[in-house]
Amino acid sequence: MGGSYGSTLRYKSVQRLKPIGKHTLLGAGGEISDFQEIVRYLDELILYDNMWDDGNSLGPKEVHNYLNRLMYNRRNKFNPLWNTLVLGGVKNGQKYLGTVNMIGVHYEENHVATGFGNHLARPIFRDEWHEDMTFEEGVKLLEKCMLVLLYRDRSAVNKLQIAKITEEGATISEPYAIKTHWELEAFKNPATGAVGSW
Amino acid sequence: MFRNQYDTDVTTWSPAGRLFQVEYAMEAVKQGSAAVGLTSKTHAVLVSVGKTNSEFSSYQKKIFKVDDHIGVAIAGLTADGRVLSLHMRSECIHYKFLYDSPLPVGRLVVQLADKAQVCTQRSWTRPYGVGLLVAGLDETGPHLYLNCPSGNYFEYQAYAIGARSQAAKTYLERKFETFPECSRDELIRHGVISVREALAEGKLNGSNCSVAVVGAGEAFSILDPKMVQQIIDSLDDKNEEPPADVAPVEGEQGAVQDDTDQGVAPMET
Numbered sequence: 001m002g003g004s005y006g007s008t009l010r011y012k013s014v015q016r017l018k019p020i021g022k023h024t025l026l027g028a029g030g031e032i033s034d035f036q037e038i039v040r041y042l043d044e045l046i047l048y049d050n051m052w053d054d055g056n057s058l059g060p061k062e063v064h065n066y067l068n069r070l071m072y073n074r075r076n077k078f079n080p081l082w083n084t085l086v087l088g089g090v091k092n093g094q095k096y097l098g099t100v101n102m103i104g105v106h107y108e109e110n111h112v113a114t115g116f117g118n119h120l121a122r123p124i125f126r127d128e129w130h131e132d133m134t135f136e137e138g139v140k141l142l143e144k145c146m147l148v149l150l151y152r153d154r155s156a157v158n159k160l161q162i163a164k165i166t167e168e169g170a171t172i173s174e175p176y177a178i179k180t181h182w183e184l185e186a187f188k189n190p191a192t193g194a195v196g197s198w
Numbered sequence: 199m200f201r202n203q204y205d206t207d208v209t210t211w212s213p214a215g216r217l218f219q220v221e222y223a224m225e226a227v228k229q230g231s232a233a234v235g236l237t238s239k240t241h242a243v244l245v246s247v248g249k250t251n252s253e254f255s256s257y258q259k260k261i262f263k264v265d266d267h268i269g270v271a272i273a274g275l276t277a278d279g280r281v282l283s284l285h286m287r288s289e290c291i292h293y294k295f296l297y298d299s300p301l302p303v304g305r306l307v308v309q310l311a312d313k314a315q316v317c318t319q320r321s322w323t324r325p326y327g328v329g330l331l332v333a334g335l336d337e338t339g340p341h342l343y344l345n346c347p348s349g350n351y352f353e354y355q356a357y358a359i360g361a362r363s364q365a366a367k368t369y370l371e372r373k374f375e376t377f378p379e380c381s382r383d384e385l386i387r388h389g390v391i392s393v394r395e396a397l398a399e400g401k402l403n404g405s406n407c408s409v410a411v412v413g414a415g416e417a418f419s420i421l422d423p424k425m426v427q428q429i430i431d432s433l434d435d436k437n438e439e440p441p442a443d444v445a446p447v448e449g450e451q452g453a454v455q456d457d458t459d460q461g462v463a464p465m466e467t
Binding site: 052054055056058059061062064065066069092 | 295296297302304305308336337338
């Protein structure tokens with residue numbers, strides 16, 4: 001839920017997860033204003049798609065490809081939308097998860113992340129993700145990774161939202177905090193190893 | 199239709215609320231040679247009869263592949279048909295490029311109809327003089343649409359356009375209720391038979407008859423002329439087959455068998 005201002009975490013209630021149409025969820029890291037612009041483009045796209053009123057709808061694969069075209073074309077003009085986007089969805093029973101970044105690199109994968117998540121969370125996913133996890137197992141795994149990020153990323157804040165998308169639609173949870181543990185001996189008397197003069 | 203004082207411009211209404219130039223454009227469709235389209239639950243088929251300019255020339259191309267999942271059969275001004283097919287291909291490619299997904303047939307048909315409508319409302323362009331039978335497959339199954347020069351479009355289970363199409367339509371009317379359950383090959387047979395009804399003289403053969411299919415798991419393709427010839431030949435075979443002789447059943451002549459001394463019947467112990 002954090003929005004940075006340079007290297008400072010300034011905004012603590014920024015929603016970085018958005019539902020797109022009936023079938024897709026989009027999450028972003030990077031420049032929040034660019035993300036807001038992307039959401040505007042996508043809202044327009046979905047609007048025109050709905051206006052056909054013909055039973056067809058854009059699914060996650062289509063939205064992903066559209067975003068790839070958008071990001072890559074901006075990069076080619078040396079005016080990128082400074083985001084890493086993660087995109088997931090379900091359509092006709094087919095699940096989809098993919099990512100696009102500001103240089104237009106895009107791929108589908110079973111686990112994707114932005115920013116520090118790539119370095120801290122994805123190794124955990126590689127070990128612990130498996131096919132046919134239940135929703136609860138998935139949330140536990142995600143919370144484990146978010147905890148690691150909370151401890152290790154200096155610009156993280158203990159406020160997160162989980163979003164879920166199924167054939168029926170998308171739900172985004174209310175923001176909540178995860179339990180952290182600071183009872184390690186080393187934290188109890190921080191100055192033990194280096195007593196200062198004051 | 200007779201000439202009248204309201205038919206010079208497409209931008210002139212008649213007092214009865216008709217646009218004669220548009221109606222004349224639809225006449226051009228009726229002059230083209232026949233094209234037939236039909237759908238089942240799983241496939242869509244297009245069949246057409248080709249004309250030649252002279253004995254030495256090739257047959258006019260009537261069926262165009264627009265994308266892996268869409269094809270079109272034309273009747274009328276073939277140049278207009280060719281240009282519109284190219285436009286349809288371009289639309290499909292563009293959609294594929296943006297969304298990595300096939301363009302839903304219904305949307306292509308509406309775009310085409312909107313393009314045709316423009317020509318009914320400008321003084322400097324004439325309406326397209328071609329009718330298009332668009333056959334395609336999308337998430338909701340196989341579809342057949344007709345695009346008219348008027349800018350109208352209709353979805354059909356089966357339809358025929360062009361010269362003597364009424365004869366083809368009569369055949370289709372008799373049989374169309376069986377189409378949803380037809381197999382791919384049966385559907386093609388129906389298509390070829392119906393187009394044969396629309397032939398005035400001469401015989402159908404692999405050169406003057408084009409057949410195209412699209413279906414679940416099968417990309418749109420125009421069948422090889424040899425294949426078409428085989429289908430046409432098999433039609434003739436089926437027509438000339440005499441009713442199967444019923445062979446006399448041995449053993450039914452003579453008295454009914456006496457089963458008192460046959461032994462014990464299986465169900466009795």
